[in-house]
Amino acid sequence: MFDFLGPLLGRMHPLLVHLPIGILVFGILLCFFPQKEKNNLVPAARLAFLLGGIAAFGAGISGFLQYQFEGFVWEDVMIHLIAGVITAFGSLALYYQLRKSDAITQKTKISALALGLILTLTGHLGGTLTHGENYFAEVLPMELQTLLGFEIQPEKGPELAEENWENAELFTAVIQPIFNQNCKSCHNPRNKKGELDLTTMKGLLAGGEDGLVLTAGDPDHSELFSRLILPKEDDNHMPPAEKRQPSKEEIALIESWIKNGGTEKGTLAEAEIPRKLIEQFIVRNEIPFYPVNTIASISGDSLAALKASGFFAEAVESGSGLLKITCTNFPGFQDGDWAKLSPVKNRIAYLDLGGTKLSDALLDSIGLLPNLTVLKLSSTSISGESLNKLSQLPNLKLLYLNGTGVTLEQIQTLTPSKSLEKVFAYETPASAEFPNSGKLSFPFLLETGNYSLPKLPTDTIVY
Amino acid sequence: MKSLEKLFAELAVQKLQNQTRRHFLLDCVSKVGGLAMAPLLFGCEPGQISKTSSGLNLSERDLNPLAPLAPPFLGKAKSIIYLHMAGAPSQLELFDYKPELVKYHNQDCPESLLEGRKFAFIRGVPKMLGPQAKFEQHGQSGAWVSDYLPHFSKVVDEVAFLKAVHTDQFNHGPAQLFMQTGSPRLGRPSLGSWVTYGLGTENQNLPGFVVLTSGGKTPDAGKSVWGSGFLPSVYQGVQCRSKGDPVLYLEDPSGMSRDLKKNVISAINQANQEDFETFGDPEILSRINQYEMAYRMQIEVPEVMNINEEPANIHELYGTKPGEESFANNCLLARKLVEKGVRVVQLYDWGWDTHGTDHDGSIDMGLRNKCREIDRPMSALLLDLKQRGLLEETLVVWGGEFGRTPMQENREGKVQSFMGRDHHVDAFTMWMAGGGVKKGTSFGITDDFGFAGIDERVSVHDLHATILQLMGFDHEKFTYEFQGRPFRLTDVHGELIHSVLS
Numbered sequence: 001m002f003d004f005l006g007p008l009l010g011r012m013h014p015l016l017v018h019l020p021i022g023i024l025v026f027g028i029l030l031c032f033f034p035q036k037e038k039n040n041l042v043p044a045a046r047l048a049f050l051l052g053g054i055a056a057f058g059a060g061i062s063g064f065l066q067y068q069f070e071g072f073v074w075e076d077v078m079i080h081l082i083a084g085v086i087t088a089f090g091s092l093a094l095y096y097q098l099r100k101s102d103a104i105t106q107k108t109k110i111s112a113l114a115l116g117l118i119l120t121l122t123g124h125l126g127g128t129l130t131h132g133e134n135y136f137a138e139v140l141p142m143e144l145q146t147l148l149g150f151e152i153q154p155e156k157g158p159e160l161a162e163e164n165w166e167n168a169e170l171f172t173a174v175i176q177p178i179f180n181q182n183c184k185s186c187h188n189p190r191n192k193k194g195e196l197d198l199t200t201m202k203g204l205l206a207g208g209e210d211g212l213v214l215t216a217g218d219p220d221h222s223e224l225f226s227r228l229i230l231p232k233e234d235d236n237h238m239p240p241a242e243k244r245q246p247s248k249e250e251i252a253l254i255e256s257w258i259k260n261g262g263t264e265k266g267t268l269a270e271a272e273i274p275r276k277l278i279e280q281f282i283v284r285n286e287i288p289f290y291p292v293n294t295i296a297s298i299s300g301d302s303l304a305a306l307k308a309s310g311f312f313a314e315a316v317e318s319g320s321g322l323l324k325i326t327c328t329n330f331p332g333f334q335d336g337d338w339a340k341l342s343p344v345k346n347r348i349a350y351l352d353l354g355g356t357k358l359s360d361a362l363l364d365s366i367g368l369l370p371n372l373t374v375l376k377l378s379s380t381s382i383s384g385e386s387l388n389k390l391s392q393l394p395n396l397k398l399l400y401l402n403g404t405g406v407t408l409e410q411i412q413t414l415t416p417s418k419s420l421e422k423v424f425a426y427e428t429p430a431s432a433e434f435p436n437s438g439k440l441s442f443p444f445l446l447e448t449g450n451y452s453l454p455k456l457p458t459d460t461i462v463y
Numbered sequence: 464m465k466s467l468e469k470l471f472a473e474l475a476v477q478k479l480q481n482q483t484r485r486h487f488l489l490d491c492v493s494k495v496g497g498l499a500m501a502p503l504l505f506g507c508e509p510g511q512i513s514k515t516s517s518g519l520n521l522s523e524r525d526l527n528p529l530a531p532l533a534p535p536f537l538g539k540a541k542s543i544i545y546l547h548m549a550g551a552p553s554q555l556e557l558f559d560y561k562p563e564l565v566k567y568h569n570q571d572c573p574e575s576l577l578e579g580r581k582f583a584f585i586r587g588v589p590k591m592l593g594p595q596a597k598f599e600q601h602g603q604s605g606a607w608v609s610d611y612l613p614h615f616s617k618v619v620d621e622v623a624f625l626k627a628v629h630t631d632q633f634n635h636g637p638a639q640l641f642m643q644t645g646s647p648r649l650g651r652p653s654l655g656s657w658v659t660y661g662l663g664t665e666n667q668n669l670p671g672f673v674v675l676t677s678g679g680k681t682p683d684a685g686k687s688v689w690g691s692g693f694l695p696s697v698y699q700g701v702q703c704r705s706k707g708d709p710v711l712y713l714e715d716p717s718g719m720s721r722d723l724k725k726n727v728i729s730a731i732n733q734a735n736q737e738d739f740e741t742f743g744d745p746e747i748l749s750r751i752n753q754y755e756m757a758y759r760m761q762i763e764v765p766e767v768m769n770i771n772e773e774p775a776n777i778h779e780l781y782g783t784k785p786g787e788e789s790f791a792n793n794c795l796l797a798r799k800l801v802e803k804g805v806r807v808v809q810l811y812d813w814g815w816d817t818h819g820t821d822h823d824g825s826i827d828m829g830l831r832n833k834c835r836e837i838d839r840p841m842s843a844l845l846l847d848l849k850q851r852g853l854l855e856e857t858l859v860v861w862g863g864e865f866g867r868t869p870m871q872e873n874r875e876g877k878v879q880s881f882m883g884r885d886h887h888v889d890a891f892t893m894w895m896a897g898g899g900v901k902k903g904t905s906f907g908i909t910d911d912f913g914f915a916g917i918d919e920r921v922s923v924h925d926l927h928a929t930i931l932q933l934m935g936f937d938h939e940k941f942t943y944e945f946q947g948r949p950f951r952l953t954d955v956h957g958e959l960i961h962s963v964l965s
Contacts, residue, residue: 279962280961288537289537290537312531312665312667312804314531314532314533315533316533316537317533317534317535317536317537317538317935318533318534318535318536320533320537326665326804328665328666328667328803328804329666329667329668378851398852398855400851400852402851402852422852422855424850424851424852426850426851426852447849447850447852448850449849449850449851450776450850451780451846451847451849451850452776452779452780453614453617453780453839453842453843453846456613456614458610458613458835459782459835459839461835462832462835463827463828463829463831463832
């Protein structure tokens with residue numbers, strides 16, 4: 001019959017906790033209160049700690065009951081409970097201490113301070129349990145949050161895969177994340193502005209204080225949509241003007257979702273969502289152009305040495321260990337100069353030896369560069385005999401052979417390369433052969449050029 | 464550069480040795496007061512070279528301002544060729560197909576379009592003017608291009624169109640400045656200067672930023688459109704003549720040997736260095752460098768700027784005629800310069816201001832003539848860059864400073880004898896191609912009149928932000944300290960146009 005007492009008392013925990021907090025804080029303050037006549041506040045402090053201790057025990061018991069009946073997890077409440085018990089015993093200990101001596105000594109003050117700290121901790125942990133981890137941090141400015149070491153993870157919004165996005169669930173993959181990103185901070189179970197919870201389909205259907213927010217099939221009569229398109233100055237515009245505003249694509253997606261029934265079921269393809277609307281949500285895993293590696297950036301001295309030898313040399317991007325080396329101002333480069341590049345062999349990612357005097361023999365050495373991604377050998381006298389040496393380069397993507405002696409047959413020796421994407425062989429024997437070669441195909445794109453624009457009558461008509 | 468550095472060091476030592484106690488006392492009198500003034504004046508000093516007791520604190524960049532630098536992040540392009548059609552071509556006759564506008568031809572312009580608007584020349588209620596060109600979709604991308612550009616329509620798959628670009632300046636000068644420097648007023652560095660300042664240039668025998676003009680006139684905004692603004696003047700565009708000697712007085716006069724010239728330049732530089740020692744003005748360093756550069760240019764410029772040696776098929780492709788000042792020649796030169804490691808090549812072609820006041824300014828005749836002049840060369844440029852693999856790392860940008868109205872111009876309220884369009888800021892077309900640009904795309908939609916962008920609008924700042932991104936800069940972080948605050952090309956604006964980035 002009195003079964004309800006336990007849960008009731010448990011639910012009164014958030015109320016009861018304030019009793020010991022108030023009394024104990026009062027007691028602690030008394031210990032530090034400047035006293036004109038010695039020790040005339042001791043009895044008051046003694047009483048405060050006695051009452052506070054008893055109230056703390058009471059609060060502890062109600063707290064334990066709440067833990068029992070309200071489905072809390074032991075891991076979450078453990079420290080809070082232990083700290084609460086320490087608080088209760090601590091206050092009684094202080095009471096005992098004050099009963100023995102009739103003065104507030106330095107020792108009493110330190111104990112009171114310690115009690116104050118453990119009380120604060122207990123209270124804070126309790127608050128965290130009811131309000132959530134980031135209750136305070138949430139309202140702080142972003143900069144301050146980062147400063148305090150909170151990892152801010154703003155809601156990311158929808159994320160769709162490049163492939164197969166059509167089969168993603170419209171509500172789960174797109175609409176709910178949009179709500180999470182734009183509405184959740186004010187419309188969640190803990191913070192239900194306007195009695196509206198937009199974190200679940202259930203909350204969504206329940207509506208808010210002004211009634212339902214979703215009329216399936218009719219966006220204009222669904223406040224979930226109609227409020228979004230009100231002018232920003234309108235008081236009913238959502239989200240509030242100073243908050244993040246959903247993009248026009250996001251609004252359009254919500255509109256199509258409501259038009260399509262506003263349910264949890266259904267894919268993007270079924271709702272006939274055009275790719276344009278979700279373009280911004282597609283996560284592309286971009287493959288970095290240059291190989292990813294851990295080579296530290298080059299020292300200024302080594303770079304200066306390269307420049308002094310005549311090369312143009314610079315990191316491919318600020319802070320990268322990989323180098324771009326060209327012979328723009330070093331047309332006299334020949335095989336013998338290769339030694340100057342050997343200290344940075346592993347760093348060379350972009351190498352332009354165009355217009356220099358290198359010979360076929362050097363391809364042996366070039367073929368060993370582990371990170372070489374772009375190689376330009378245009379306008380050199382290479383015959384292409386040892387071109388196959390380049391096929392073993394693990395990272396070579398672009399190869400420029402314009403104006404050299406390479407033939408189509410020699411270019412074929414590059415076929416084993418797994419990384420090669422484009423080969424440029426304009427103004428070579430190969431460019432003359434290629435158009436007539438018929439079925440020849442390569443795993444990479446072979447650009448042989450020789451483009452022309454037809455002569456048109458309009459070329460000469462003067463109006 | 465080594466020798467220059469050594470010379471500086473020597474000078475510094477010598478100067479210290481010559482300093483006596485009397486100099487010191489004199490300096491105390493004159494300079495302590497100056498010290499108090501320095502913070503007040505410093506704001507106007509563009510340089511950041513610090514003077515220390517041991518002389519000057521010079522980095523490699525101070526000695527050689529065009530020394531190459533690594534981009535902050537990996538840029539998809541390393542050079543820019545910017546084709547600016549000065550005068551503003553009509554988007555409605557070239558790329559922005561508006562069949563609806565045909566129906567309204569010669570009808571009064573609806574009041575709603577004119578309300579609260581100012582035009583450069585249109586007064587009262589003008590008539591609408593339907594497109595005067597025939598449009599067709601081309602290539603796999605299905606881009607709309609008119610019959611004014613028959614060659615270009617063959618290469619549209621290489622290009623990304625921006626169809627709803629808008630600006631806020633309706634006069635040529637300010638609009639060109641805005642398009643090139645990010646501000647309609649004088650004093651800001653041009654896009655090319657920013658890029659050259661940020662990346663330096665690869666070929667130390669050529670300027671980093673070259674400007675070529677055609678069409679018989681330079682842009683209305685004058686040389687400020689390739690000026691360096693508050694950046695050291697070494698980063699300004701170097702205008703090369705497209706006819707005759709590309710750079711005046713580059714050839715040695717008869718009787719003047721190269722060695723003699725070298726001696727003269729050394730002597731001048733030495734005098735300049737002494738001045739620099741005294742005043743610390745970085746502009747003097749720029750001057751020293753320009754002398755050095757001019758001397759080095761003597762070797763390479765005549766070769767690069769000479770298009771006579773190009774094979775016949777290339778001349779045929781571009782439609783070039785050596786010896787003339789033409790857009791075609793400039794396009795070919797642009798390719799050659801980029802090939803040689805020039806960072807930015809800026810082409811200005813004058814003659815696109817088609818108001819309909821005369822034959823040349825009519826959109827059905829004069830505009831066609833202008834289109835013929837650029838159609839083959841710019842298409843050829845794209846193809847030539849492509850076949851050499853240069854399109855992989857070169858960004859090509861095409862556009863005017865604004866667009867043209869869907870209305871017939873009625874200057875002074877009178878009916879014109881030719882068909883023409885007024886300046887228009889709300890919507891016009893530009894295109895980009897090459898390094899890092901998504902091929903065969905079109906971004907931006909204008910209304911049925913082509914009057915204003917209704918979706919995917921792009922501002923001039925957005926365009927700049929995107930160009931800088933392609934070159935490896937975050938436009939929000941690429942700044943230069945001047946007058947006490949960091950300046951950006953995009954000031955406080957600009958959003959990346961993601962849809963055209965590959």
